[in-house]
Amino acid sequence: MAMSRAVKGLLIDLSGTVHIEDRPTESAVEALVRLHRSKLPYLFVSNTSKESRKHILERLLRAGFDDSTVDVEKILTSLSAADLKLRTVNQPTFPLISPHSMVELPTQLMHEAKDFSQKCVLVGLAPDKFTYANMNYAFQLLSSPNSTLMALNKGRFHATSSGLSLGPGPFVEALEFATGHKAVVIGKPSPDFFQRGAQYLSLDLSECAMIGDDVIDDVVGALDSGVGFGVLVKTGKYRTGDEQRLNKDRFGPNRVRVADSFASFVDELIDT
């Protein structure tokens, strides 16, 4: 397989690819051990906007992943990437994000009172916060000039144990439509995010492969950003027919792969 020679590092999606909530995907635990032993560099790249990296690590350990194979240093999330961006914008920010994701962000900038002091609205996955009153307040903030709409990601939906559930994307889209703003998107499929991931692995984007269950945000987004290879897995939020949206004509068949699961891809990659 030509890919195995060209791939010098892996960017690996977490939710839906390596685990679904507290359970690993098929044979993912063993696959990760094999990957670790192969010495191929890898980094978990997650759009989660609900959990801190420490929370994610704890979840992975609960799911049975070996502690030699997972570490906070091996995890890049849109939250950890947002920290730098927020410090750059440096404005009081109305946070539509979950309480325990606040730890990874500059708390001095997060301001929840509805006093119209905020110049920035930050949107993540925060089901409890998506009330009409909060959405309306965010809309009113964004209706004034020089305001910024920042999105940890624009995920459309994701798989949960109770079924498919809305991500933050639709709520960001609602605010964009109402105000004419174009959100600054921190996580996948933003090119900056993939670039940061490659940097963490000390590799060029073109030497990396991105593997994930979201055909648009993980795979096409990565390929569009210059990531060398995109691998779609048929777990998590994958739905039959998603491979039709891989645009092989644009990227060339060598850069695109479809695998049954993370484990089956790792097996292929390492065995060749």
Added chain:
Amino acid sequence: MTSHSTLNVSKQLGSVKAVLCDIHGVLFDDGDHDQFPIPGSVHALNRLSTSGKVPFRLVSNESACTPDTVFKKFQKLKVDVEKSQIFVTVPAAYSVIKERHLRFLDLRPFVLVHKNVQHCFDDLDQSNPNCVLLGDAVDNFHYDSLNEAFRVLMSSPQTQLFALGQGKFYRKGGTEELCLDVGPFTKALEFATGKEAEIIGKPSKTYFGAALKDMRVDASEAVMIGDDIVNDVGGAQSCGMKGVLVRTGKYRPSDEDHPTVQPDLIVDNFAQFIDILFKDG
């Protein structure tokens, strides 16, 4: 930039045989319990009504009320209109779903609308929903309700999303406060599902068409006056009507430089429009 002028008005509007008039932002601003008539509007509407010269319909995307509730409010304010002259989206949506259901499409809606009109859909089968109906639900819009609507839409490729209008926001009566309308939440579900909503309300041709048919006039003989540059003015022009923009309600000065919609006429308010209409004979 156009402004009124008695010399040019027949060029701008042609011969006007019927008037379609938006309610909120033209006649009233509206809050939860109060009506705030826009100065001069009640008098102007009564002038139109009593003259009998030009038939009119009030065509609104209001999705938190019924013709009956609007009629009662109008009566209180001594506005001279008939219930049958009031077009709002709830009865239109009910008809659409009921008629298609009767044609063996078996439509069972998940209804996410304003609590005041929830009961209007009670006699539709809402068990095991296979379509979604969205209105200006205000506090009923939250993650859980939208997630439920999302799941209904994802249950099959055939499930359809209906939206009562597509307005971005409206002005809460008596205040400067802008409030999110149904449009952004429709867009949220369209984005999540990849589906396109069917709009029941302005700027749908079917919706305007129902009012025109009721007056037995052709679109080319009618004028629509509203505060929403896209849904009132643009929507009317797309049907072949003339579109008049008012500088009240949700109007913003940037509307006069809209990239795609150029109103046939812009007036300060509804009263000015009626002045022009009657000055012209």
